[in-house]
Amino acid sequence: MIEISGLAFAHPGGGFRLDVPELAIAPGSRTAIVGPSGTGKTTLLNLVSGILTPQAGRISVEGENIAALSDADRRAFRIRRIGFVFQSFALVEYLSAFENILYPYRITGHLKLTAEVRERARMLAERTGLGDKLGRKPAALSQGEQQRVAICRALLASPALVLADEATGNLDPENKARILDLLFEQVAAEGATLLAVTHDHELLPRFDHVIDFAAYRSTGG
Numbered sequence: 001m002i003e004i005s006g007l008a009f010a011h012p013g014g015g016f017r018l019d020v021p022e023l024a025i026a027p028g029s030r031t032a033i034v035g036p037s038g039t040g041k042t043t044l045l046n047l048v049s050g051i052l053t054p055q056a057g058r059i060s061v062e063g064e065n066i067a068a069l070s071d072a073d074r075r076a077f078r079i080r081r082i083g084f085v086f087q088s089f090a091l092v093e094y095l096s097a098f099e100n101i102l103y104p105y106r107i108t109g110h111l112k113l114t115a116e117v118r119e120r121a122r123m124l125a126e127r128t129g130l131g132d133k134l135g136r137k138p139a140a141l142s143q144g145e146q147q148r149v150a151i152c153r154a155l156l157a158s159p160a161l162v163l164a165d166e167a168t169g170n171l172d173p174e175n176k177a178r179i180l181d182l183l184f185e186q187v188a189a190e191g192a193t194l195l196a197v198t199h200d201h202e203l204l205p206r207f208d209h210v211i212d213f214a215a216y217r218s219t220g221g
């Protein structure tokens with residue numbers, strides 16, 4: 001599903017450099033990424049999703065070298081094939097929870113908003129306990145509720161690859177288990193692949209693989 005080779009990335013401002021010589025993530029697998037703060041875990045998810053592009057190397061997702069695609073093609077690929085739960089949620093403040101879940105369908109011609117999609121959005125919201133809060137704007141939702149809106153949005157288009165950056169970080173134990181169940185069920189039902197950054201070591205036994213990210217850091221680049 002994901003094959004990385006010779007990846008080198010540095011932020012334009014300098015100071016931080018990420019080198020990943022080889023990394024392979026099997027289709028349908030559930031992989032957790034752990035590692036100290038600032039080691040580049042979010043940077044890797046941004047590279048895999050094509051939000052960032054590397055200075056060198058190959059990042060193949062479903063056989064497509066996304067590092068070599070044009071900006072427009074990379075964006076289209078991301079919208080169609082990847083669901084991303086951002087650490088900061090990235091919700092649109094003037095839209096309701098329901099409209100936020102549907103947002104990817106609003107901003108692109110690559111996805112078609114149908115009655116079935118709306119129904120699926122409602123189903124995901126029900127399953128994450130948001131059913132009675134769909135009319136609220138993000139400011140009127142708790143952090144954990146905003147997190148759940150972000151998760152519903154990421155899963156709505158049945159992505160082949162789900163990237164989750166601290167997806168359970170703001171949740172209480174009950175909701176944490178519920179969200180993880182949903183993420184795992186989703187990837188199992190769709191045959192999707194899950195790559196999740198987490199600081200929550202209690203959750204690690206639920207994953208097939210754990211990557212410790214400290215190994216990929218190099219400084220001074």
Ligand SMILES: Nc1ncnc2c1ncn2[C@@H]1O[C@H](COP(=O)(O)OP(=O)(O)OP(=O)(O)O)[C@@H](O)[C@H]1O
Pocket residue numbers: 011012013014015016035036037038039040041042043044
């Ligand atoms: N836009 C940017 N410009 C320059 N440096 C950046 C930028 N964004 C992040 N960095 C730096 O890159 C490094 C890696 O950041 P990243 O967010 O990938 O770490 P992380 O492992 O996900 O951390 P955390 O666990 O705290 O979320 C950090 O040192 C950070 O300060």
